[in-house]
Amino acid sequence: MASSPEICVFGAGSIGCYVGGRLAATGTAVRFIGRERVVSEVRAHGLHLTDWQDADLKVPASDARIDTEPEALATADLVLVTVKSAATEEAGRTLASRLKPGAIVISFQNGLHNAQVLRGLLPGRTVLTGMVPFNVAAQGQGHFHAGSEGTLEVEQHAVLAPFVEAFNRAGLPLKQHTDIVAVQWAKLLFNLNNSLNALADLPLKQELSQRAWRRCLALAQQEALAVLGRAGVKPAKLTPLPPGWIPLLLGAPDAVFGVLAKKMLAIDPKARSSMWDDLHAGRKTEVDYLNGEVVRLGQQHGVSTPVNSRLVALIREAEEGKRRQWTGEALLAELTKA
Numbered sequence: 585m586a587s588s589p590e591i592c593v594f595g596a597g598s599i600g601c602y603v604g605g606r607l608a609a610t611g612t613a614v615r616f617i618g619r620e621r622v623v624s625e626v627r628a629h630g631l632h633l634t635d636w637q638d639a640d641l642k643v644p645a646s647d648a649r650i651d652t653e654p655e656a657l658a659t660a661d662l663v664l665v666t667v668k669s670a671a672t673e674e675a676g677r678t679l680a681s682r683l684k685p686g687a688i689v690i691s692f693q694n695g696l697h698n699a700q701v702l703r704g705l706l707p708g709r710t711v712l713t714g715m716v717p718f719n720v721a722a723q724g725q726g727h728f729h730a731g732s733e734g735t736l737e738v739e740q741h742a743v744l745a746p747f748v749e750a751f752n753r754a755g756l757p758l759k760q761h762t763d764i765v766a767v768q769w770a771k772l773l774f775n776l777n778n779s780l781n782a783l784a785d786l787p788l789k790q791e792l793s794q795r796a797w798r799r800c801l802a803l804a805q806q807e808a809l810a811v812l813g814r815a816g817v818k819p820a821k822l823t824p825l826p827p828g829w830i831p832l833l834l835g836a837p838d839a840v841f842g843v844l845a846k847k848m849l850a851i852d853p854k855a856r857s858s859m860w861d862d863l864h865a866g867r868k869t870e871v872d873y874l875n876g877e878v879v880r881l882g883q884q885h886g887v888s889t890p891v892n893s894r895l896v897a898l899i900r901e902a903e904e905g906k907r908r909q910w911t912g913e914a915l916l917a918e919l920t921k922a
């Protein structure tokens with residue numbers, strides 16, 4: 585490896601442009617592979633990366649190395665896979681014939697099995713699971729804004745050593761974990777809100793400020809926690825409260841929640857879930873990889889999961905263009921009769 589490593593982002597969208605953009609803006613050699621729409625946007629405007637605190641970084645268009653062709657994979661020391669879950673298999677096939685010897689891969693995706701899918705297609709390679717806790721919204725003209733807090737997490741491994749400094753410089757330190765499955769499940773418990781946020785058609789802050797929507801999330805999480813309990817999986821504690829207590833907090837009246845859960849509501853007022861982004865753009869969502877995982881694990885362990893099953897069905901309906909206008913109260917009634 586050259587003294588300063590080269591990083592390639594595969595799937596230049598919200599997460600890829602934000603994480604890769606911050607690395608590029610702070611002196612790391614980063615190349616991006618994405619679709620034509622994003623490629624022409626970044627070639628025209630460069631990248632502008634901001635966050636909910638005071639980060640404000642830029643990569644001028646002349647320095648933004650982005651292409652639709654995957655040539656950059658041949659020289660990368662580290663590849664960050666940031667496509668949506670349904671695109672992971674195709675990504676793996678593209679990486680397989682192009683990665684240089686010794687290149688490592690991190691899946692910075694939601695869901696549970698993306699790294700496993702990549703490993704299956706990349707035998708002999710080191711593929712690590714990563715987790716992005718914060719929200720990133722594409723604002724247009726190459727501007728990507730992180731609207732909530734959190735630290736990048738990744739499966740602990742010695743191969744990460746040459747890259748640690750680059751992530752530190754970017755202000756995105758990598759927190760390494762020995763039990764990444766527990767971290768993934770803890771994140772998935774939060775991602776059960778992605779489907780609710782998409783059905784609510786509201787910014788996250790507004791949705792989570794309403795008790796009825798929070799009670800829907802509490803139902804989905806309680807169901808998931810029961811399944812995890814039966815399966816013997818203990819989700820990691822990513823917040824001051826352990827995962828088992830969060831449904832209780834979610835059920836609190838608005839005024840109490842506003843005081844006790846200040847951090848949970850510290851979200852950019854315009855931020856929405858990545859599943860809302862997908863529905864809004866007419867794309868298939870990741871619901872099968874989120875609520876669908878609860879349903880599958882429930883089936884394996886004989887635990888019924890009517891709430892998450894119903895949410896999967898409602899999102900599938902919305903994907904097919906049969907989107908209903910839900911209030912939190914109406915959805916809560918629908919889920920409690922499930």
Ligand SMILES: NC(=O)C1=CN([C@@H]2O[C@H](COP(=O)(O)OP(=O)(O)OC[C@H]3O[C@@H](n4cnc5c(N)ncnc54)[C@H](OP(=O)(O)O)[C@@H]3O)[C@@H](O)[C@H]2O)C=CC1
Nearest residue numbers: 595596597598599618619666667671693694716719720858
């Ligand atoms: N956005 C967020 O706030 C967060 C997202 N996540 C997770 O991170 C992952 C990425 O999400 P996000 O950044 O929002 O997704 P985006 O859809 O914004 O970005 C992914 C990009 O990759 C492109 N892509 C897919 N396949 C290829 C390919 N073969 N070659 C080139 N480009 C490709 C997609 O194009 P196309 O659409 O045409 O396929 C899309 O432009 C997901 O798993 C998501 O759940 C995690 C935390 C927060």
Ligand SMILES: CC(C)(CO)C(=O)C(=O)O
Nearest residue numbers: 717718719774856857858
């Ligand atoms: C950060 C969070 C939980 C909400 O934006 C997310 O992971 C997503 O939108 O997919």
